Amino acid sequence: MTTDDNLEQEKNIQNDDSVRKSRRTFLKLGVAGAGIAAAAVSGVKIVKKMEGTPLDHFPLAINDDYKPIDQRNQINVFGKSKVLNDKHPERNRAFNEQLKKENPQGFKEFNFYKDNKTFMSGPYRDTPGFSQLELALAHGGFSSARQQLGGGGMEGPKHPNSVSHWRQDMLVENKYQFASPQEANLAIKSAARTFGALRCGITKRDKRWDYNPMYNSHTDQVLTWEKDFPFEPKTVIVIMVDMDYHAMAAAPSWLVDATTGNAYANAIKIAGQLNVFLQRLGYHAIASMNDVGINAPYAIAAGLGEGARNGQVITPEHGPRVRISKIYTDFDFVEYDKPRDFGVASFCKNCKRCADSCPSQAITHGDPSWGPDYSSDPDYTWHASHVILKFHNDAKKCNKFWIDNDGSCANCIAACPYNKPDFWHHRLVDAGNVISPGPVHSFMREMDILFGYGKVSDPDRVKKFWKLGKEV
Numbered sequence: 001m002t003t004d005d006n007l008e009q010e011k012n013i014q015n016d017d018s019v020r021k022s023r024r025t026f027l028k029l030g031v032a033g034a035g036i037a038a039a040a041v042s043g044v045k046i047v048k049k050m051e052g053t054p055l056d057h058f059p060l061a062i063n064d065d066y067k068p069i070d071q072r073n074q075i076n077v078f079g080k081s082k083v084l085n086d087k088h089p090e091r092n093r094a095f096n097e098q099l100k101k102e103n104p105q106g107f108k109e110f111n112f113y114k115d116n117k118t119f120m121s122g123p124y125r126d127t128p129g130f131s132q133l134e135l136a137l138a139h140g141g142f143s144s145a146r147q148q149l150g151g152g153g154m155e156g157p158k159h160p161n162s163v164s165h166w167r168q169d170m171l172v173e174n175k176y177q178f179a180s181p182q183e184a185n186l187a188i189k190s191a192a193r194t195f196g197a198l199r200c201g202i203t204k205r206d207k208r209w210d211y212n213p214m215y216n217s218h219t220d221q222v223l224t225w226e227k228d229f230p231f232e233p234k235t236v237i238v239i240m241v242d243m244d245y246h247a248m249a250a251a252p253s254w255l256v257d258a259t260t261g262n263a264y265a266n267a268i269k270i271a272g273q274l275n276v277f278l279q280r281l282g283y284h285a286i287a288s289m290n291d292v293g294i295n296a297p298y299a300i301a302a303g304l305g306e307g308a309r310n311g312q313v314i315t316p317e318h319g320p321r322v323r324i325s326k327i328y329t330d331f332d333f334v335e336y337d338k339p340r341d342f343g344v345a346s347f348c349k350n351c352k353r354c355a356d357s358c359p360s361q362a363i364t365h366g367d368p369s370w371g372p373d374y375s376s377d378p379d380y381t382w383h384a385s386h387v388i389l390k391f392h393n394d395a396k397k398c399n400k401f402w403i404d405n406d407g408s409c410a411n412c413i414a415a416c417p418y419n420k421p422d423f424w425h426h427r428l429v430d431a432g433n434v435i436s437p438g439p440v441h442s443f444m445r446e447m448d449i450l451f452g453y454g455k456v457s458d459p460d461r462v463k464k465f466w467k468l469g470k471e472v
């Protein structure tokens with residue numbers, strides 16, 4: 001975004017009440033701002049700090065009795081399988097009882113399987129961002145990911161016509177020997193960069209983050225690591241790609257689906273290419289999207305970002321505006337990256353902009369916990385883990401909003417102060433955040449509102465998006 005764009009944005013929003021309030025708070029926080037400016041001149045040291053402090057342990061507390069998650073309890077997998085829905089009518093029943101309790105007047109029966117089938121099918125609407133133009137772009141955005149997944153879906157492991165198949169038919173006998181683990185780390189990341197990765201991190205395979213058993217909701221097949229997986233994985237290479245800032249800023253709209261689908265396509269493509277790269281070096285490998293294991297903890301373990309209130313991984317450069325894929329391999333002569341702390345967890349405690357912007361109230365305003373407050377009802381909390389100290393959200397409510405809205409939402413990405421284009425004042429404030437957290441957190445949050453960032457359901461954003469073609 002250019003300086004002119006920012007000035008125009010500021011002019012457009014100057015009459016907004018929330019912005020006026022924010023400006024007052026911003027001025028009150030002027031002392032903190034001066035502190036940031038003074039601190040920011042220390043240059044390299046601060047840049048290093050913004051990249052995060054390496055940790056020797058996984059940053060979130062985990063109970064010793066942690067059990068891997070059964071993929072049948074993953075919300076998207078459950079939503080796509082008639083077999084699972086027929087087997088667990090109590091899950092749909094408990095959800096509907098809760099919806100009725102919360103909104104007796106507006107209650108409409110919801111079924112995870114039947115309603116998920118209607119997703120992104122139209123009709124077009126008068127609401128900005130939901131015309132034929134945006135829906136066509138959304139389908140275009142997803143088309144490449146669908147082709148690469150062979151109709152198997154993001155969550156379906158071992159689909160034979162997909163780049164995330166489990167065949168090892170590119171494997172060569174000779175095992176390439178790297179001179180050192182550091183050289184191997186750099187070579188893999190150089191390959192990832194060549195194929196288009198925004199970031200790449202390498203971590204040990206951790207059975208806690210792998211689904212067990214795995215489940216393909218398209219074939220209703222249960223898969224085990226022991227009998228079905230083609231090798232014993234030792235390492236997971238995590239890939240990040242970004243999504244378009246301007247499409248995300250138009251959340252919630254079909255523009256979000258366009259950039260999401262496009263990012264999935266890029267992420268799968270890169271994982272597939274690295275899979276072949278590893279096999280041609282003589283090592284077993286498979287490419288994985290949302291199947292096989294959970295992306296977020298692997299990305300955190302690989303030092304690519306921190307877990308946040310909105311349930312996503314926040315990166316220093318793009319905030320939560322990223323998609324993740326991964327490669328499992330038995331190659332292990334490699335230097336592993338470390339998780340990093342760059343201040344997100346403490347920032348999230350006070351910020352809550354994602355929770356304020358969530359139309360389905362799926363995101364908690366509370367503190368990190370060992371599980372959702374409604375854990376007393378297992379029929380309602382079948383998808384929730386209760387063994388990690390983190391922000392626990394209700395993915396079922398999010399899923400229902402997507403179906404009701406007939407398009408994915410992403411307000412929690414658009415509203416997040418870490419999501420923004422690369423611009424000097426963001427870097428300045430980000431620097432302050434890591435140097436002296438606390439009052440500076442409020443400064444960063446208010447400055448964001450002042451500059452017009454993080455506003456959701458803004459029709460002007462859709463208009464602006466369709467003018468960006470002049471830049472190409």
Ligand code: SF4
Nearest residue numbers: 358398409410411412
């Ligand atoms: S995508 Fe939308 S509905 Fe879902 S958690 Fe984020 S803000 Fe809430």
Ligand code: SF4
Nearest residue numbers: 308348351352354416
């Ligand atoms: S909006 Fe605020 S609370 Fe939510 S994830 Fe981003 S930084 Fe954390």
